[in-house]
Amino acid sequence: MKIAIAGAGAMGSRFGYQLKKAGQDVTLIDPWTDHVEAIREHGLQVDYDGQLDSVEIPILYPQEVTESYDLVVCFTKALGLDAMLANIKPALGEHTRVLCLLNGLGHEKTVEKYVPAENFLIGNTIWTAGLDGPGKAHLYGSGSLALQNVVPGHEEQAKEVAELLDQAGLNATFDPNVRYSIYRKAALNGCVNGVCALLDCNLGSFGSTDSAPVIIREVVSEFAAVAAQEGIILDQPEVVSYVESIFSPDSIGEHFPSLHQDLVQKGRLTEIDFINGAIARQAVEYGFRAPYCELITLLVHSKEQILGAK
Structure with missing residues (x-):
């Protein structure tokens, strides 16, 4: 599955790192110049509970996105979700599934401006992470992830995404009461x-x-x-x-x-x-x-x- 992480801050870097380490085709997308250039030059530097690692992972500015993805995982700040989706419209193909994992409430109305409701997944994660500087992610402890399809009848697609994320060590499950x-x-x-x-x-x-x-x-x-x-x-x-x-x-x-x-x-x-x-x-x-x-x-x-x- 071809995956994009829209918003490669602390949590986006965590998910991108774990998906990449699991062998997935994943691309980070972020507008922060220093962060993007640091990852392009040195790879994503990771401190995972005191263990240091580095991974080469593609990263794009939003305006550089030219092709669609199978899955887009949103990790922008709430204030930046609308602008991010507007800037990466080429990523959102007819069958692209969008998983929104932002903190807080009320993001459905924003996402549904850009993708059909049947392609929209909502989720909740209690993983944590921080950034020690541009291109440097600090990953803490353990966590989990639950997700669900918004429109009834698309449970199998949601379960497929949950299984993919779970295989990357993200403790993901399908939850009909997410x-x-x-x-x-x-x-x-x-x-x-x-x-x-x-x-x-x-x-x-x-x-x-x-x-x-x-x-x-x-x-x-x-x-x-x-x-x-x-x-x-x-x-x-x-x-x-x-x-x-x-x-x-x-x-x-x-x-x-x-x-x-x-x-x-x-x-x-x-x-x-x-x-x-x-x-x-x-x-x-x-x-x-x-x-x-x-x-x-x-x-x-x-x-x-x-x-x-x-």
Whole structure:
């Protein structure tokens, strides 16, 4: 299968690396000049839990894409998804399947502007990764991936993609209830992503504070309230335990989540509007408020302004 990774940042580099090591025909696509040129010159440099490796892997700027792929895996930031798909239209053939693995909620409407709904796969991953610099990926710990077809009747195609990703060591499964997993992952990000950016700390440091249990419980309850309006019943105690499980150094406690990487480390605008912000907006649409998510969203936007994020 001919695969493109649209968005070759930390997570895109991880997936591209593991697919390439598994012998797949994979190409990275990214607009970051330093990153693209570093990979072209030196290959993708990888620190995988302390083990150093390097792999030669093709990488293109979006405007260089001229041919279609069998599978496009989207790993852009939420703010950049529309522009990426618009710039790589030649990659999206009649039968191209698009798997969206972005953080947050509400990406379906963007993807369906570019591909038929029957070609669209939604998914959720709890793998983590970081970038130590252009062309240098840092891969942490273990993880998993669940995905599902959006249109009923295309389960076999989705299962084929899940099997391919699983063979690359990505612990991928087909999940007919992946929207539950997406809300579960979004709730985790809602608990820690913005907060770690605000506090300028890693996951373990936030988890060690006396305030963390209160914040986690309240944020999870707000995600659960919105999910319930959409027929998805989150097991709140389980989700809280799931969030708390990541704080250990034996898990990913030393990891700085993506909003910290974007805002604090790189001075970039964040995707908070697709995480806590999405819950705050949807809650109002359903006739109630999500005050913790509202406040986290406002504070992150304030920090973006203070730091001059772009």
